[in-house]
Amino acid sequence: MEKLNSSIAPDHRAAISEALYQCVSETAITTMLAQNYHWNVTGMAFGPLHSLFQEIYEDHFSAQDELAERMRALGSFVDGNLSSMLKQSKINECEDKLSAVDMLKNMINAQETLASTNAGAGDIAASYGDKLTEDLCIERGKVHEKFAWILRSHIE
Numbered sequence: 001m002e003k004l005n006s007s008i009a010p011d012h013r014a015a016i017s018e019a020l021y022q023c024v025s026e027t028a029i030t031t032m033l034a035q036n037y038h039w040n041v042t043g044m045a046f047g048p049l050h051s052l053f054q055e056i057y058e059d060h061f062s063a064q065d066e067l068a069e070r071m072r073a074l075g076s077f078v079d080g081n082l083s084s085m086l087k088q089s090k091i092n093e094c095e096d097k098l099s100a101v102d103m104l105k106n107m108i109n110a111q112e113t114l115a116s117t118n119a120g121a122g123d124i125a126a127s128y129g130d131k132l133t134e135d136l137c138i139e140r141g142k143v144h145e146k147f148a149w150i151l152r153s154h155i156e
Contacts, residue, residue: 008074012128017076019121020133023140024067024078025085026117030110031060033094037103045100045154052154056107056147063140070136090117104155111148115141 008016038053068078079085086093091110098106122137 008128008130010075012130013074014076016121016125016128016130016133017071017074019124020067020071020074020137021076021078022088022117023114023121023137024064024071025088026091026110026114027060027064027067027140028082028085029089029091029093030107030114031057031064033091033110034060034107036094037098037107040097041100041103043100049100049103049154052150053103053107059143059147063143066136067140070133074130074133101155104151108148108151111144111151115144115148118144 034053034057038050038057041049041053043049068080071078091113094103094106118137118141122134122141125131125133125137
């Protein structure tokens with residue numbers, strides 16, 4: 001933890017950064033999951049799903065950067081190794097060839113997990129008076145809930 005001129009105590013910044021790293025890890029894994037599905041989706045809904053998965057991975061690529069940079073602003077190191085992120089993440093890679101419907105179900109689960117993880121990180125930030133991180137996590141959570149709704153609409 002770097003020494004900063006901050007109203008947030010170092011141990012609180014560390015706790016916030018740990019929660020943010022959970023967000024970074026799950027966002028990075030979901031980014032690759034969406035890109036995998038973008039490359040491999042087939043079937044009658046190929047066009048819209050191919051585009052939707054691209055929208056998701058492009059959004060998530062930017063988001064992981066924003067979350068990691070918030071960690072850096074708090075004085076924390078960001079472990080950018082995918083192996084570390086896989087160990088941290090509650091979202092798993094997809095190692096099977098899936099149908100479009102199973103891709104959707106898997107991505108819905110990932111988006112709901114991300115929404116929950118961001119909400120939890122926002123709560124931790126709020127408990128330590130870090131409104132900037134709380135706001136970032138709230139905004140990200142809303143994005144993930146919207147993606148979950150859009151994805152669910154394809155199979156309901």
